[in-house]
Structures are given as C-alpha cells and as structure tokens.
Amino acid sequence: MDIFDFLVHGFAVALQPQHLLLALIGCTIGTLIGALPGLGPVNGVALLIPLAFNFGLAPTAALILLVSVYYGCMYGGRISSIVLNIPGDEPAMMTTLDGFPMARAGRGGEALGLSAVASFVGATVATIGLTLFAPLLVTVAIRFGPAEYFALFVLAFATIGGVTTGSFTKSFIAASLGLLLGTVGIDPVSGVARYTFGWYELYDGIDYIVALVGLFAVSECLLFLERDRDKADAAMRIGSAVPGMRRSLDCAPTIGRGSVIGFISGVLPGAGASLGSFLSYVLEKRWWGAKGKFGEGDPRGVAAPEAGNNAAAGGALIPMLSLGIPGSGTTAILLALLLSMNITPGPLLFEQQPDMVWGLVAALFIGNVMLLVLNIPLVGFFAKVLQAPSWFLMPMVTLVAFVGIYSLNNSAFDLYMMLAFGVLGYGLRKLEIPTVPVVLGLLLGGQMEFNLRRAMSISGGDWSILVNSGISIGIYLFAGTLLLAGLMYALLLKRRLG
Amino acid sequence: MSDDAETSHAALGDRIAGAVLALLALGAWWHAQSFVTGFMQPVGPGVFPQLVSVPLGLLAVYLIARPGLNQRWPDAAALCRQLGVLLLLGTYAAFLEPCGFIPSTLVATVVLMRLFGAHWRQALPYGLLLGLALYALFEFALGIPLPDMPGLKV
Numbered sequence: 001m002d003i004f005d006f007l008v009h010g011f012a013v014a015l016q017p018q019h020l021l022l023a024l025i026g027c028t029i030g031t032l033i034g035a036l037p038g039l040g041p042v043n044g045v046a047l048l049i050p051l052a053f054n055f056g057l058a059p060t061a062a063l064i065l066l067v068s069v070y071y072g073c074m075y076g077g078r079i080s081s082i083v084l085n086i087p088g089d090e091p092a093m094m095t096t097l098d099g100f101p102m103a104r105a106g107r108g109g110e111a112l113g114l115s116a117v118a119s120f121v122g123a124t125v126a127t128i129g130l131t132l133f134a135p136l137l138v139t140v141a142i143r144f145g146p147a148e149y150f151a152l153f154v155l156a157f158a159t160i161g162g163v164t165t166g167s168f169t170k171s172f173i174a175a176s177l178g179l180l181l182g183t184v185g186i187d188p189v190s191g192v193a194r195y196t197f198g199w200y201e202l203y204d205g206i207d208y209i210v211a212l213v214g215l216f217a218v219s220e221c222l223l224f225l226e227r228d229r230d231k232a233d234a235a236m237r238i239g240s241a242v243p244g245m246r247r248s249l250d251c252a253p254t255i256g257r258g259s260v261i262g263f264i265s266g267v268l269p270g271a272g273a274s275l276g277s278f279l280s281y282v283l284e285k286r287w288w289g290a291k292g293k294f295g296e297g298d299p300r301g302v303a304a305p306e307a308g309n310n311a312a313a314g315g316a317l318i319p320m321l322s323l324g325i326p327g328s329g330t331t332a333i334l335l336a337l338l339l340s341m342n343i344t345p346g347p348l349l350f351e352q353q354p355d356m357v358w359g360l361v362a363a364l365f366i367g368n369v370m371l372l373v374l375n376i377p378l379v380g381f382f383a384k385v386l387q388a389p390s391w392f393l394m395p396m397v398t399l400v401a402f403v404g405i406y407s408l409n410n411s412a413f414d415l416y417m418m419l420a421f422g423v424l425g426y427g428l429r430k431l432e433i434p435t436v437p438v439v440l441g442l443l444l445g446g447q448m449e450f451n452l453r454r455a456m457s458i459s460g461g462d463w464s465i466l467v468n469s470g471i472s473i474g475i476y477l478f479a480g481t482l483l484l485a486g487l488m489y490a491l492l493l494k495r496r497l498g
Numbered sequence: 499m500s501d502d503a504e505t506s507h508a509a510l511g512d513r514i515a516g517a518v519l520a521l522l523a524l525g526a527w528w529h530a531q532s533f534v535t536g537f538m539q540p541v542g543p544g545v546f547p548q549l550v551s552v553p554l555g556l557l558a559v560y561l562i563a564r565p566g567l568n569q570r571w572p573d574a575a576a577l578c579r580q581l582g583v584l585l586l587l588g589t590y591a592a593f594l595e596p597c598g599f600i601p602s603t604l605v606a607t608v609v610l611m612r613l614f615g616a617h618w619r620q621a622l623p624y625g626l627l628l629g630l631a632l633y634a635l636f637e638f639a640l641g642i643p644l645p646d647m648p649g650l651k652v
Contacts, residue, residue, distance in 0.1 A: 054642055167566050169557055173519060176554035180526055180547060187543040190536040194543060225583060226576035391616035395607060396628055403632055406594065407642045415591035419584060430569045431515050449546040461540030
C-alpha cells in the first residue's frame with residue numbers, strides 16, 4: 001500500500017462520528033486554552049490528559065482528542081496576542097508585535113481573520129509534510145538497533161538547548177535531573193529497587209502524568225498568584241474577520257514562506273514552534289526591509305509568525321511519531337500520554353498500528369478545516385471568554401486537573417507527588433531552569449538506558465559497539481554539529497545583547 | 499532597589515540551586531554503588547544513574563561558579579498566597595478520602611477562589627457551583643466513582 005491508500009484508510013478512521021466529535025471538542029477546548037494568557041499548549045495538553053484518561057477513551061480516540069487540543073492551542077495562542085497584547089503561549093509572542101497595533105487601530109477582526117487563514121495554511125502544509133516524510137523516516141528507522149537508538153537519544157539531549165530559550169548549562173542540568181528522576185523505581189532488568197527509600201508507591205517509578213501536571217499546571221497556578229490579578233482591559237472593538245480573509249490573498253507569498261520555514265524548524269530536534277515563528281517573522285521583515293511597516297501593524301507581520309508556528313507544531317509531530325523522540329514540549333506530553341497507554345511510538349507503530357497513525361494524520365487534516373471554520377464566527381466569543389475573571393478560571397482549571405489526577409489511581413499519594421512536582425517546577429521556572437528537558441529526561445530515560453544495556457549485552461560489555469555502525473556515527477556527528485551551532489548561536493546572541 | 503542588588507540576589511538563587519543539585523548528584527552517585535549487578539549483566543542497574551549524575555554534578559558546580567539570571571522572587575504577600583494554595587491543596591488531598599468528595603471539594607473550591615482574589619460574595623456561590631459541577635462531571639459524565647461521604651451508602 002502506498003501513502004495515498006493509507007491516508008484514505010486514515011480518513012475512514014477519523015470520520016467515525018465519535019472521532020469527529022472528539023476532534024471538534026478538542027479544537028474548541030484547545031482554542032480556548034491557547035487563548036488564555038499563560039496557559040500555553042504545554043500546560044493545556046497537560047491539564048487535559050487526566051480528563052482524556054477518565055473518559056475511558058481508546059488510544060486512537062484519546063490521541064485524536066489531544067492532538068486536536070494541541071492544534072487548537074496553536075490557533076488560540078494568537079487571539080490574546082492580538083486582542084490583549086499578552087501572548088497566549090510562547091510561540092505566539094511574535095504575533096503581538098504587529099497584531100496588537102492592528103487591533104488598536106480597530107483592525108483586530110482583520111488581524112484575527114488573516115491569522116486564522118495563515119494558521120490554517122501553515123498547519124496544512126505541515127500536515128502534508130508529515131504525511132510524506134514520516135513514512136520515509138520510518139523506513140530508515142526500522143533498521144535501527146539498540147546502539148543506533150541510544151545515539152538517537154544522545155542526539156535528542158544534545159540538541160535540548162534549542163528547545164528552550166534559557167542558558168545551555170541550565171538546559172542540560174534540567175535534562176540530567178530528568179534522566180536521574182527517570183531511574184527511580186524498580187529496575188526492569190535486574191529487579192533492584194532504585195532510589196525508592198522503602199516507599200512502595202515509588203516502585204513503579206514516577207508517574208509521568210503526575211509529574212507533568214505538577215511541573216506545568218501546578219507551577220503555573222503558583223506563578224499566577226504573584227502576577228497582576230486584574231489585567232482585563234476595556235472591551236475593544238474587534239470588527240469583522242472577513243476583510244482579513246481577503247487580505248490573506250495579498251499575503252499568500254508571506255504565508256507560504258512562513259509555512260516552509262516553520263515546518264523545517266519543527267522537524268529539527270530541539271527547535272520547535274517558537275523558533276519557527278521567530279525565524280519566519282525575522283526573515284519576512286528582512287525581505288521587505290523599509291517597504292514594510294513591521295512593528296506598527298503590518299498584516300504580513302501577523303501572517304508570517306502564525307504560519308510559522310502552526311507549521312512548526314505539525315512538523316514537531318514527525319520525530320515524535322516516527323522515532324519516539326519529541327521535538328517540542330507539547331509533543332513530549334503527547335509522548336507521555338502514549339507511553340502511559342503502553343504504546344511506544346516509533347517505526348514499529350507505523351507497522352503495527354497503521355489505523356492509529358493514519359487516523360491521526362487524517363484527523364489533523366479534518367481538525368484544521370474545523371479550526372478555520374470555528375474561528376471565523378467564534379472569534380468574538382473567544383475574545384469574550386478571555387475577559388472572564390481569573391478568580392474563577394484558575395481555580396476551575398486547577399481543580400479539574402487535581403480531581404483528574406486523583407481519579408487516575410484513586411490515590412492521595414499521587415496528589416502529594418503532584419504538589420511536590422509543582423513546587424519543583426515553580427522553583428525551576430524562577431531559577432530560569434527550563435522544565436521541558438526535565439520531562440524529556442523523565443520520559444526518555446527508561447528507553448535510553450534500556451537500549452544502552454541491550455547494546456552492551458549484545459556486545460558482551462564492549463563499549464565500542466556504540467560507535468560501530470555508520471548510522472550511529474552519522475547521528476553523533478549530526479548531534480555534534482547541532483550542539484556546536486546552538487552554542488555559536490547562544491554566544492552570538494549574548495554578544496549582541498551584552 | 500538598585501540593579502546591582504537584584505543581580506547579586508539572582509546569583510544567590512543559582513548558587514543555592516547549584517549546591518543542592520551538586521549534593522543530589524553526589525548522593526545519587528554514591529547510592530547507585532549499592533545497587534547489585536545481576537549475573538550476566540555487563541551493565542548493571544547502577545551504571546546509568548552514575549553516568550547521568552556525573553554531568554549533573556559537574557554542571558551544578560559550574561552553576562555555582564558562574565551563576566546566571568533568575569526571575570524576581572515573590573514578595574511576602576504573594577508568597578503567603580502561594581503557601582496558602584499549597585497548604586489548601588495538600589489538606590484537600592488528605593481529607594478527600596476520609597471526609598468524602600463533596601464536602602471537602604466544596605470547602606476547597608470556595609477557599610481557593612478566595613485565595614485567587616474573589617470576594618466572599620463571589621467565592622461562595624461560584625465555589626459551590628464549581629464543586630457540584632466537578633462532582634457531576636466526574637461522577638456522572640465520566641462515570642468515575644469518587645469517595646462518598648462517610649456513613650452514606652448509595
């Protein structure tokens with residue numbers, strides 16, 4: 001079967017009424033969460049994971065729900081950027097630069113309409129890319145042995161500095177901390193209890209979901225308590241979204257360039273959506289030079305980053321699905337969900353569960369159209385919800401996550417664990433130590449160690465097996481290059497700023 | 499407050515974190531030596547934790563030597579609210595099973611809304627509403643049995 005047949009089959013899965021309904025729910029909730037300032041896609045998806053579990057959904061259905069939330073969040077992030085000048089999430093930061101000036105000039109509706117189309121094109125380009133390239137990557141990855149997989153994990157951690165905007169040292173500290181936390185529990189190979197200190201609750205290791213919700217959602221709640229409590233501005237005239245859609249025709253080249261750049265930065269390990277939107281904005285600004293009015297409400301300044309960040313969001317799914325190595329924070333959380341459902345993404349997933357993979361890809365196409373259709377009439381409604389008081393929104397969001405975590409195992413221990421991770425996440429964020437690498441370490445540590453040990457038992461304890469194949473050497477070289485490039489970039493940035 | 503004071507304060511946070519993490523790495527490395535390697539295992543259960551704790555320790559020491567930037571730490575009032583929320587959620591977790599879901603949740607929602615800045619007049623009605631909505635969502639819509647009130651059998 002070739003890709004086209006698979007895709008047709010995928011649409012048959014995705015068009016089942018239950019899956020369609022879930023995609024619709026996911027897109028709506030996602031847009032809302034993405035639009036809420038501070039609750040980005042990472043936190044949003046983390047919050048909803050306990051709910052997805054509790055619905056008792058089959059893995060395919062749960063994945064469709066959460067991926068729709070993910071795409072929805074990327075769409076929603078722009079709404080508060082444009083209306084409130086507060087980016088709903090990190091990648092939407094660039095959209096504030098021209099979006100808010102447009103809204104202040106009474107062209108908010110136009111900006112929202114234009115960015116909806118740009119987001120749609122970006123996400124669709126990325127989903128097409130996913131359809132074409134993920135199977136290609138799979139045909140390479142299927143030949144990977146344990147040594148090559150170990151190299152791949154090294155690559156993921158070597159490039160981790162790029163996932164986050166913080167310092168290199170701190171990113172690597174976070175990753176090692178995560179890897180160390182990942183070793184807690186009974187060692188599956190030897191049966192030795194590691195770092196459990198007699199607590200039988202820890203024998204199964206640290207539950208990813210509990211750690212995730214703590215690190216992201218609880219710490220977000222704590223951070224919120226020290227921010228300004230009332231930022232809601234007076235209602236602004238939004239205006240119609242229709243002129244923006246017409247405007248998108250003029251911006252077609254901008255949207256096209258943004259989509260391609262965003263897609264590439266999404267696929268690269270460790271780059272992600274923030275880089276995608278940043279690069280497409282900066283490049284577009286350079287392209288037009290003095291002819292553009294970037295920073296003062298140029299429509300192209302809204303179209304470029306929105307196409308870029310949505311394309312990156314789709315691109316980031318490629319390494320997650322085909323290699324099991326997430327390229328961004330949110331895909332890390334999706335990976336956590338899959339792992340807790342006993343599904344290991346990677347080349348074998350494409351062979352063993354084509355229904356799930358292709359159903360998901362088809363659901364992404366459908367979700368995109370839904371988002372575009374939803375966004376045009378509902379933009380005013382979403383902008384209204386943003387003005388609901390935080391004393392209601394935050395407790396609601398916190399308690400839904402809290403009860404959700406409790407009902408996973410009916411265990412109060414999980415709740416204490418979640419609070420402890422919340423405090424840890426809060427501390428790390430205050431210290432500007434990124435939390436995403438901690439999660440990646442926690443998630444991938446087990447697999448990384450397992451592959452190392454399998455490779456070593458194949459070689460009988462000879463460490464040279466790790467660099468014994470062309471593929472692994474190639475991966476290490478690639479990792480080294482990306483690491484160096486990242487370091488150079490950080491140094492350059494420092495020199496510019498300092 | 500001058501800029502200088504703030505940066506030195508920031509550096510202090512990184513130094514403390516570096517010291518804590520360095521100790522953690524050392525402890526993890528040392529403790530991993532006690533993990534028994536089984537028969538026919540070239541790489542035992544202690545090797546990977548030790549491999550990981552080396553970079554953690556080295557980077558932590560580097561962080562002590564060259565601390566970076568931190569975000570501003572909260573003032574006393576914000577800190578009190580944060581501790582209040584943690585205390586509330588911890589107590590809620592402890593009372594969830596012995597007291598049942600509904601009474602403990604209703605108290606938790608109302609107090610949590612107060613901590614997030616709602617007035618009693620807002621927190622009481624909306625808190626009760628949210629608590630009951632949560633119960634309805636999990637118990638009926640999702641079909642998850644939540645702890646009942648003691649002495650109440652359905």
